[in-house]
Amino acid sequence: MSTTETNASGVGPVEGASLYSVDNPAPVIEPPRKRTKKTPKSTRGNFELAAWLFMRLSGVVLVVLVIGHLLIQLVLDGGVSKIGFAFVAGRWASPFWQVWDLLMLWLAMLHGANGLRTVINDYAERPNTRLWLKGLLYTATVFTILLGTLVIFTFDPNIR
Amino acid sequence: MPAGTLYRGREGMWSWVAHRVTGVLIFFFLFVHVLDTALVRVSPEAYDTVVATYKTPIVALLEYGLVAAILFHALNGLRVIAVDFWVKGARYQKQMLWTVVALWAVLMLGAIYPVLGHAARELFGS
Numbered sequence: 001m002s003t004t005e006t007n008a009s010g011v012g013p014v015e016g017a018s019l020y021s022v023d024n025p026a027p028v029i030e031p032p033r034k035r036t037k038k039t040p041k042s043t044r045g046n047f048e049l050a051a052w053l054f055m056r057l058s059g060v061v062l063v064v065l066v067i068g069h070l071l072i073q074l075v076l077d078g079g080v081s082k083i084g085f086a087f088v089a090g091r092w093a094s095p096f097w098q099v100w101d102l103l104m105l106w107l108a109m110l111h112g113a114n115g116l117r118t119v120i121n122d123y124a125e126r127p128n129t130r131l132w133l134k135g136l137l138y139t140a141t142v143f144t145i146l147l148g149t150l151v152i153f154t155f156d157p158n159i160r
Numbered sequence: 161m162p163a164g165t166l167y168r169g170r171e172g173m174w175s176w177v178a179h180r181v182t183g184v185l186i187f188f189f190l191f192v193h194v195l196d197t198a199l200v201r202v203s204p205e206a207y208d209t210v211v212a213t214y215k216t217p218i219v220a221l222l223e224y225g226l227v228a229a230i231l232f233h234a235l236n237g238l239r240v241i242a243v244d245f246w247v248k249g250a251r252y253q254k255q256m257l258w259t260v261v262a263l264w265a266v267l268m269l270g271a272i273y274p275v276l277g278h279a280a281r282e283l284f285g286s
């Protein structure tokens with residue numbers, strides 16, 4: 001087996017000088033399941049990759065949306081004491097804050113729901129438990145997103 | 161370390177646990193929060209009655225806790241993103257965690273007066 005190896009082990013320290021150099025290159029290791037022209041197309045798609053990326057992209061946007069929201073609701077202009085129907089009417093009179101809240105609603109719900117899907121996958125081991133927990137999660141998520149969207153679009157300052 | 165587990169202890173694991181716990185808490189809050197906001201479609205009185213509970217001293221303490229959860233999850237989330245996308249991210253993950261904790265502590269100190277001030281005035285008079 002061992003032919004050109006000069007060291008007892010090819011495994012070097014994690015950080016530090018490399019065992020290999022231009023004159024003594026590391027052996028090429030063929031990837032065990034390299035894709036070739038004959039490899040059948042994957043039937044799985046890239047859902048998990050998309051979900052992973054979505055968590056990070058939505059996270060960056062949510063920092064601005066949610067921390068801005070908390071500043072407005074809890075810190076500025078008298079903090080929580082000012083909140084009431086009239087305050088909400090004033091805010092949703094502006095399309096800017098309508099879009100802000102709509103985006104925050106969708107991104108936070110989808111981000112949180114996908115996060116909870118991961119948590120369920122991690123802890124619920126019986127297929128039946130997983131099925132029911134995820135069914136509950138998706139129902140609650142769809143319901144909340146639809147309700148919140150409806151409320152923003154149908155808000156009526158002169159309801160009374 | 162108990163045998164038969166992948167958990168490694170130390171900063172990396174505990175920050176992950178805290179990230180998970182805060183994420184789940186925020187999700188549950190958001191669910192209730194969309195429900196209470198939906199009361200604006202019922203009547204101004206219904207909305208104002210429920211929002212009045214948000215202004216009581218005990219709930220003010222819960223709000224402070226919510227701010228704590230959001231700030232940690234947000235700052236540590238940015239750290240996770242840095243670990244994933246920045247070439248040196250994994251190497252500096254520990255330093256970044258302590259930066260997160262320090263920033264979090266400073267912001268939480270700053271949030272005491274704005275978030276809890278009205279509760280203190282109500283409890284102790286102004």
Ligand code: HEM
Binds near residue numbers: 101108151190193230
């Ligand atoms: C205790 C802290 C909070 C208070 C006092 C508060 C207050 C409010 C108020 C008054 C509104 C009505 C619309 C507006 O003024 O923009 C609202 C809407 C909203 N808030 Fe918050 N908020 C808090 C925390 C949060 C957090 C942490 C999140 C996200 C995770 C959030 C997400 C939302 C969303 C998505 C809406 C729109 C709801 C809908 O579409 O019906 N809020 N909030």
Ligand code: HEM
Binds near residue numbers: 059060241
């Ligand atoms: C404020 C800005 C936010 C940032 C920067 C952020 C960032 C992240 C990131 C990067 C992850 C992936 C962690 C991983 O793959 O290991 C994550 C997970 C998660 N987030 Fe957020 N997030 C934010 C807001 C929220 C909100 C508002 C909620 C709730 C509605 C939430 C709930 C969750 C949950 C439940 C997880 C899964 C945790 C786990 O798998 O351990 N996050 N977050």
